[in-house]
Amino acid sequence: MRKKKVCVVITTRGNYAKMKSVMKNIRQNPELELQVIVGGGAILPKYGNIVGLIEDDHMAINRVIHFLVEGENPVTMAKSAGLAITEFSTAFENLRPDAVIVMADRFECLAIAMAATYMNIPIAHVEGGEVSGSIDESVRHSITKLSHLHFPATEDAAERIKRLGEDPATVFTVGCTSLDVISEIDLANIESLMGMQKKIGLGPLLDLHKPYLAVIQHPVTTEYEKNLFHVNETIKAISALKMNTVWIWPNMDAGSDGTSKGIRVFREKSRPSYVHFFRSLPIEYYAPLLKNTACIVGNSSSGIREAGFLGTPCVNIGTRQKGRQRAKNIIDTDYNAKGIEEAIRTQIKHGNYEPDYTYGDGKAGERIAKIIKDFEFAIQKKIMY
Amino acid sequence: MRKKKVCVVITTRGNYAKMKSVMKNIRQNPELELQVIVGGGAILPKYGNIVGLIEDDHMAINRVIHFLVEGENPVTMAKSAGLAITEFSTAFENLRPDAVIVMADRFECLAIAMAATYMNIPIAHVEGGEVSGSIDESVRHSITKLSHLHFPATEDAAERIKRLGEDPATVFTVGCTSLDVISEIDLANIESLMGMQKKIGLGPLLDLHKPYLAVIQHPVTTEYEKNLFHVNETIKAISALKMNTVWIWPNMDAGSDGTSKGIRVFREKSRPSYVHFFRSLPIEYYAPLLKNTACIVGNSSSGIREAGFLGTPCVNIGTRQKGRQRAKNIIDTDYNAKGIEEAIRTQIKHGNYEPDYTYGDGKAGERIAKIIKDFEFAIQKKIMY
């Protein structure tokens, strides 16, 4: 029997964390053939090149593709998308997948979905249907309208995909894949995490057996010039608390310069003795970090999904996660140093929450591989109204 | 006062016909500044280069952009989209429009919408919300999800856009712009149309004062290899009727080769004495052709919109116009020579229908310019559920 060829696209380190269990389940399935394309931020040293990481997991990479145009501004984001289409169409033509899996809502995902659409290759979309209050949301729903098979994380998102006119027979709530990975990690391993401070981190070495905060703050694309202001409010709150803090640098994104600059100045000028910085952190270190932190602070979706699943308190700042379904572990705040500080104090006082399975139970990858195996793709879509 | 800069993108001759009244109304409005980008098929001689045509209408062109990759197949369609993003992002960066108007559902329109999205330029989408039963439909709804202002032609389409989660305050039913142009043309001018047979047509010169048929059949993108079969059924029907017939070549599109080949073989091998061929026909000749034909045959949307407005009988073949709202002038048929032939005979017997305004009243361009002038664009969109 001819195997169904399923192409997984990885464009950031975070993508790989989220797709790893899907990839493993595809590879293990005798009726499926896994194809892997790695590109964009995932192959740039500055965002943490993961080619080696994937190869360490015994996953063969079919193509490595550079497509990011320098500038980290709106025009180069558009150009990167253009280059991505150009490149991925050649890869698809030569690899001839039976389906392509794209993830969530990054700008290049829409580009890749477009390439697949025009080439009549069915698209399976993971983590569609969510609302988030940023330009990503338009991109996410736009990808939904091009996709043939939908793997939302939550019932909420699944419902929204159906309201967007997608055939309910193509919508499967599978949970969030990032929880699959977490389920397999030794969450008590604080020692290794501390070891990473020496290897790849910047700043003082912190004793993470003592209570500590974790911060991740990403730029918000359409508020380009405000990003510096935003991050500075967070910095003020952290400076007031003076608690041990692990700060993880933002992903690439148009506008990252504003946010990054704020962090860089904080690090270089203030040289805080209680903050350790990571450019990025592999999930096997990030998960224990998140499990054991007194509070995760910023606007990362991991504060909502993974932290909810782990019961870790979270202070979520600003609009980036607007509209996402959330468990009890979240306190939402504005871009306001005082408010952020108080929310963190409240969370520390509260301590851990009960685990919540709104975003999945750690079996998403298994479900996705099985559904793709059985699904009969029809390239022609029809709106349901 | 600073004028609002509105950029209109023209990528096919048909685009220009449809956008001309919008462009004229923008140009005449003292609060608006018109920017025009012409590219793709619109500047290729083989599809009828319209740069001269636009200049004859005293419209300045700001940029001429080539982006079509040769091959007329799925992979080059994707590549063309990639190149379009690359090119349009530079144009947008240098022209800095306050809004971009994109038209309908061609593959490059999604690319252009993507470029605008990433660059935080609001998008006004003309003719969204329609259903058509082809890959264009996915593209059209995907553009809707990126757009900030919607100009559907019909109430039906407007309703669908709202159900897709767009804010009703951004959806304006304006009618179809192609009817604006028709309203200004001398529809009785059969003489000029006959003159065009000598100038740009191929085949015998027909006397169009006598009853004649008009045929336009486009390839259907996702049924690449069936296009030859489809067009041959139409050819058989026309061959059986042996009535004077004006046949207009299909647009570029992945898959056009199948359809074009069928027509080319028919023309070169059968050399029918009763069929005149045009590569394309300017709207000022096409409108009288459509007004005075005994029946318009094929799968062009003009059989539904313009013919309905003019009361011209239409035989619509196959799936391309599936789901479009239609007036009484339409008989739908399958790809079946016998069925097509009979439907044409029925329509000839019936003769003209009453005009129908489902698709507009000829004032769409005026409305669009006015609404754009007054509209306060918010780049951040929100799904309505």
Added chain:
Amino acid sequence: MRKKKVCVVITTRGNYAKMKSVMKNIRQNPELELQVIVGGGAILPKYGNIVGLIEDDHMAINRVIHFLVEGENPVTMAKSAGLAITEFSTAFENLRPDAVIVMADRFECLAIAMAATYMNIPIAHVEGGEVSGSIDESVRHSITKLSHLHFPATEDAAERIKRLGEDPATVFTVGCTSLDVISEIDLANIESLMGMQKKIGLGPLLDLHKPYLAVIQHPVTTEYEKNLFHVNETIKAISALKMNTVWIWPNMDAGSDGTSKGIRVFREKSRPSYVHFFRSLPIEYYAPLLKNTACIVGNSSSGIREAGFLGTPCVNIGTRQKGRQRAKNIIDTDYNAKGIEEAIRTQIKHGNYEPDYTYGDGKAGERIAKIIKDFEFAIQKKIMY
């Protein structure tokens, strides 16, 4: 032992004819690994897609790459080069060749050489050093300045490469590869050639056992608008002679429209009963055609190289082959119908010439493979003065 990976790039049908013996010799060499990239005109049906042809020769293709931008004009020629670099750099990154072989002087060859240069991949250039009196000449010498190993066809060309400052130790006169292929073909096989008229030709079937002419006329890039005039002079000469004539369509090239249009009008309007047209002709049919024609007419380099080797009379028109070394079989003429006609008459009267080995003896491919195997590439070049 690790094999040396040698990547051959094929972008036109003619390329393949010329590279086939090189490819065969590389594939047969146990110390070399052949990589094949096919793209551009070579994979477009309208120029004669050769993917199947290569596969029939049991040569595996590593990548298929579309890069031609539609328009056949100067700007799209530049854009095609840009796309070629983008695409070939990804292919090179994934295939990691130890050397790339590029051919002659087409615009995409410089693009491909540039991609290799920037990626520190050594370049072997076949057929450099020639003069031709067109923009190709600048391109050819520019490629020479990027190349690390040179395989000129003639001593003349080798001398010129050295004068361009290339290290004499890197310059090897090997003869023209196109003669390799001809050496292996049954040149008496007129029957098969006649059979091709039915299969892939257009126009009346000619009896090629009787004396016949062969015509190939390419556009001359920098004289874009004159191409139509040029081809019409040739058409007049052919029309005056009214001898059986096999006419082969020009390659893609900016400006091909002028030339092609002239030929198309001649074919469709005059419908000459004595001319048979081919879009293109595989070398196994072209070689017998050339061997047995009374005279080869036009501006193809095959009139100089292959015809010289075969002793076939040639009337070479215009500037395209200016400066190329030539045997006694050539009469050069201007773009002038009368002059062309007379030159053809003179050649017919003269009949065949003695074979000439200025352009090679049919062993070029063998030599090239062997030299590449032994050559130690140094990426850093040095001008010799």
Added chain:
Amino acid sequence: MRKKKVCVVITTRGNYAKMKSVMKNIRQNPELELQVIVGGGAILPKYGNIVGLIEDDHMAINRVIHFLVEGENPVTMAKSAGLAITEFSTAFENLRPDAVIVMADRFECLAIAMAATYMNIPIAHVEGGEVSGSIDESVRHSITKLSHLHFPATEDAAERIKRLGEDPATVFTVGCTSLDVISEIDLANIESLMGMQKKIGLGPLLDLHKPYLAVIQHPVTTEYEKNLFHVNETIKAISALKMNTVWIWPNMDAGSDGTSKGIRVFREKSRPSYVHFFRSLPIEYYAPLLKNTACIVGNSSSGIREAGFLGTPCVNIGTRQKGRQRAKNIIDTDYNAKGIEEAIRTQIKHGNYEPDYTYGDGKAGERIAKIIKDFEFAIQKKIMY
């Protein structure tokens, strides 16, 4: 009379310094029209965006073009070239220059020259004909073979261009344009330079009235992995001398990571109290820096050209400037800390040299504008042998 449109391309801050006098002279000439395209590193904040700088000089910018693909490695360098061709061809099509001026030997210059070549736009090449012992040299000579008018800086370079087969009537020795700018700067203005330390520099504020060193060390493209080692030798020498030192960061270039990393580690780990760092320095500050330094150290061409003209001692390290004609102010050394240190001590002891005009007298821009005005470009080139 129709003005001759001359398009100047600026892709780095250094380009602008070198082209400013040419641009001023073109703008002032009533028979010429200046077109300016700025792109690549010149518009990236991290290399010092110069759009504002050009506008401050009352020079209108016709196009801003992003074309650098992220990664700073060989494959993205190639891709950047591809994107440059794509972008510049559209710009050229819309601006329609009568000639394009390209500078020296950066990888994008060959791309831009290629775009012009294919579009039949004559190219004037500034600073061709030099030898330098790196991949830039192949690129430089390759550009020469595409160019129609040559403006070498020295007699030496002019001679080499002629030997490359260029028509002597197209070769004009004009001197180096960078000396034009220096001639207009107040070279005694140490105060402003010191002020820049606060504004845009990093590290301790140095008193530059006291003797100081200046360092600029660029990566050497084809020795990618050795760049870290190379820069560390220089760092050791500087650390041994412990003299006040102004260190200027390298340009973007494939391989810059190795060099930049060495510098970054030096700065962050050693925190030398005697070294001030600049990302880049406008020429009006750089010229006084160079005039007044005790010795310029590294591999910048400014150590040879500008320093020679100013009589400033220079220690030139490694192969990057290999083969360039040089005045008496240079001591060449290997990548060897001890050797570098000693050479610097020798230069400090020697003090200033006599000015040398090998590289020009400060009137290059004036000459270039005048010659371009009078030159009759012929697009068709011919090799001179």
